[in-house]
Amino acid sequence: KQWYQRRVRGVDMESFLVTLECGCPEILKLYNKLNTYFYEQQELRYGKSHMNLHKVFAPHIVCYLEQEEETLKEDLDEALERETWLAKDCSEDFSCSAVQQVVASVKNIQKLVAELRWPDRTFADHLSCRTQKTTAELFAYFVSKVYGILQSYSRIQRSVVTQTTVLPDEVCVMLNSCVTIQSHAGDLCGNATSKNTDGYSYRTDINELLTEKINAMFEFSCGQLCQCLITLLGKLARYDKHSIFSPLLMLVQPKLSIVEPLFSHVRQNNVQIKQEIHPNATQRFFLFWFNCLLSRIEEWLEDRENIDLHPFQLAAVSIVFKTLFNEFSSQGLTEEVLRNDIYRKVHNRIEYEETMNTLNIDQTYSYGYEDTSVRTEEDDC
Numbered sequence: 001k002q003w004y005q006r007r008v009r010g011v012d013m014e015s016f017l018v019t020l021e022c023g024c025p026e027i028l029k030l031y032n033k034l035n036t037y038f039y040e041q042q043e044l045r046y047g048k049s050h051m052n053l054h055k056v057f058a059p060h061i062v063c064y065l066e067q068e069e070e071t072l073k074e075d076l077d078e079a080l081e082r083e084t085w086l087a088k089d090c091s092e093d094f095s096c097s098a099v100q101q102v103v104a105s106v107k108n109i110q111k112l113v114a115e116l117r118w119p120d121r122t123f124a125d126h127l128s129c130r131t132q133k134t135t136a137e138l139f140a141y142f143v144s145k146v147y148g149i150l151q152s153y154s155r156i157q158r159s160v161v162t163q164t165t166v167l168p169d170e171v172c173v174m175l176n177s178c179v180t181i182q183s184h185a186g187d188l189c190g191n192a193t194s195k196n197t198d199g200y201s202y203r204t205d206i207n208e209l210l211t212e213k214i215n216a217m218f219e220f221s222c223g224q225l226c227q228c229l230i231t232l233l234g235k236l237a238r239y240d241k242h243s244i245f246s247p248l249l250m251l252v253q254p255k256l257s258i259v260e261p262l263f264s265h266v267r268q269n270n271v272q273i274k275q276e277i278h279p280n281a282t283q284r285f286f287l288f289w290f291n292c293l294l295s296r297i298e299e300w301l302e303d304r305e306n307i308d309l310h311p312f313q314l315a316a317v318s319i320v321f322k323t324l325f326n327e328f329s330s331q332g333l334t335e336e337v338l339r340n341d342i343y344r345k346v347h348n349r350i351e352y353e354e355t356m357n358t359l360n361i362d363q364t365y366s367y368g369y370e371d372t373s374v375r376t377e378e379d380d381c
Contacts, residue, residue, distance in 0.1 A: 027060045028112070035117060046119055054120040061116070061127070065109070069134050072105055073141065080145055085170040087276065093183075094176035094278045102142055103184050106135045110188065136189045136206035143178045143213045150174050150217060154224050165228075166268050171221055172276040175285070178217060179278040182210040218285055222292040228265040229293055229320075232258065233300045236317070239310045254312045259320055266293075266327055274331070283332060290328045294342045297321060301349050314353050321346055 031053065038050040079098040090096055110131045118124035153170060189206045235258060237243070270286070277285050297317060309317070325338060 025064070027057065028064060028116075031057045031061070031116070035119070038119075039117065050119050054118065054123055058123060065113075065127070065130065065134075068109055072102070072109075072134070072138055075105065076102055076138065076142060077145075080142075080149065085149075085173045087169045087173055090173055090176070093180050094173075095180035096173055096177045098142070099177045099180050102138060102181075103188070106131070106138060106188055110135070132189050136185070139181050139185055139189070139206060140209050140213070142181055143210055143217075146174050146178055147213060147217050147220075151220065154220070165225075165265075166272045167221065167225060167276070169276060172272070175214075175217060175221065175281070176276075176278040178210070178214050179281045182207070182214060183280065185210060214281075215284075215288070218281075218288040219292065222285075222289040225265075225269055225289060226292055226296050228262050229296050232262050232316075232320070233296065236313050237300075239313050240304065240307060241310055242307065256312075256316055256319060259316055259323075262320065263323055263327070266324065270327065270331055286328055286331050286333055287337060290324065290333065290338065291340070291342055293324055294321075294346055298342055298346050298349075301346065308356065309353050311357055314350070314357055318350050318354065321350060 035050075035053060038044050038047070038053070044050055076098065079101050083096055083098050085096060091100060110128075113127045113131050116124070116127070118127065150171060153168075153174075185206050239254070269289075273285055273289075274282060297320065301317070325343070328338060329335065
């Protein structure tokens with residue numbers, strides 16, 4: 001205050017700053033008062049004394065930012081520990097309170113740096129890039145921590161997974177929070193075309209990193225939902241021709257109604273996904289789940305690569321394959337997206353087995369199941 005009144009004449013700023021604790025907020029207030037004074041005096045603006053502020057205050061500003069960066073991570077850890085992951089506590093953008101806290105914190109720091117109006121443009125750019133880098137690292141740290149929480153939560157819930165299990169609301173909130181964090185990366189982690197003094201673009205890198213981590217979370221969550229299909233494939237495995245149970249099981253006419261619990265499971269979860277997953281990620285999640293289901297079927301068929309499928313096995317797998325295609329088509333996924341490499345591998349194998357087994361529609365009905373799925377143009381060809 002004395003400096004401001006005396007217009008810093010005859011005052012040893014460096015000696016005074018030594019008496020203040022490194023990184024204390026008072027240093028920023030002092031700098032802002034002095035900097036504002038120089039800006040208001042046109043004859044002093046960008047002069048020798050004004051530029052001298054850079055040399056005197058730069059180390060203290062950097063120290064303050066370092067302390068703020070450490071505080072941000074500590075506050076984030078505490079926020080995640082308190083988080084309930086309940087949908088009722090989420091904001092309109094589907095994010096939890098921890099997301100709102102971390103986004104507000106980084107916005108405040110970036111606003112603070114912008115308001116410094118640092119006279120040295122090079123150092124000002126450095127501070128701006130530093131806050132963008134800090135934001136990117138904090139966002140990546142957040143997604144990694146939530147991924148770990150998701151894995152721990154899923155391990156606890158794994159023992160109660162049944163055919164009626166739907167994607168838990170808590171898992172939806174975790175996924176939505178990470179998607180929301182990524183949506184803020186474009187604005188808070190720098191411009192995609194601009195680079196810092198080291199020639200490194202943070203936005204491009206953080207978007208790729210967050211996409212990779214969120215995709216891993218989607219794949220992990222979808223894997224948990226595949227337990228119903230795994231159970232069904234396990235039952236079908238008992239009909240393997242080399243299995244000692246196959247002749248005994250065939251004494252009782254098998255029914256293709258065995259596949260109905262899977263279809264009910266898929267439809268229930270599709271409703272949950274459409275209602276609870278962030279709109280920006282719904283289609284991506286549907287595609288991950290579709291691919292995850294087909295991957296399980298592909299693995300099951302590969303295990304029987306040198307074994308002719310039993311007609312009942314083939315009928316069941318064929319109905320599952322076609323019905324899944326139609327179910328996910330009804331969710332808005334295009335045929336171009338659905339007919340990927342995994343789809344074609346399973347399709348070709350089923351087509352081959354149907355040819356080898358000379359399976360026709362009458363044989364399928366003989367197992368007591370009416371195939372209501374719609375045949376695709378590719379199947380008709």
